[in-house]
Amino acid sequence: MTTRADFAAAADEFANRVLGALRGAGGTALVARHIDSAPDALAALAAVRVLGADTFSPHLLAGAPFHADDAAAVARSFDAFPTPVAGPSARPEERTVAAWRDWATTQLLGRFGGMDSPPAPPGPADDLTDTTDWQSWSVRMAQLATLATPGLDGPVHELARGAAFPLARGVTRSVLRRDFPTAVRLVRWLAWLAHEGVALPLDPAPVHEHVRLLGGASPRTALDLAVTDHLLTARTPEAVRT
């Protein structure tokens, strides 16, 4: 049986590959090569599921080609892990988050791989639409950071457009708690909002620089930072309200 540590190591390795492709270290069939060269195919497939929509970031942001073998590899990851949050201890909000992450992945798979996309989950549940408890809500949005990608749009994005203030509060809270991986993911949402031209109560650029220095060396965090870089450099400057 493959352990969680094996999955984590495979996810880090795959994140490094995606990061390399995003930075221009192009090659052929990124995802398929990752699975072919892995000693543990299950762990390699798990890595694709963990990264989710970020698997497509070299193709979305850097224009890297997406091969048919890559599409087949992503589809295989869904075969291997059809319901990732299936444990008896999984909470409803975790299932909601996982469902939306899968929605994002399948949307992009449909676009790049020519496969049919499944319908969206039945709207954001109450735990996503209600921002009253902004502390918990912002953590869930951090878990959904892979959706903060150009080219994806749906009910969660519409929700984020109307929740710049709770997101900014979440960023501030995460930085104060020194939970920099969460802060990095929330800054990614702010950068996405800035990219969309939404007025923000907090300038994401200096916070991005701050969490870049303190966010740790995890490859997944580095990938979040790289996507945020792309979003910020392409954003509309007047979008930020100071």
Place this chain on the structure above:
Amino acid sequence: MLAQKTARIIATPAEAAAIGSMMVEPEATVSDPPLPAPEAAGFILALLLMSPKEPKEPKGK
């Protein structure tokens, strides 16, 4: 080419749950920022009083 495409791999429920928790990472279980603790002032004062004196420059050198 996807060389392993012929082998169908299905994760066990435990393995699926493991990557589920990686997909939905909770926030770090760190404490809130440090807060001032007035009751610690006495302890710090005691440490200062009990600490050895500064070494003096030896005379005659």
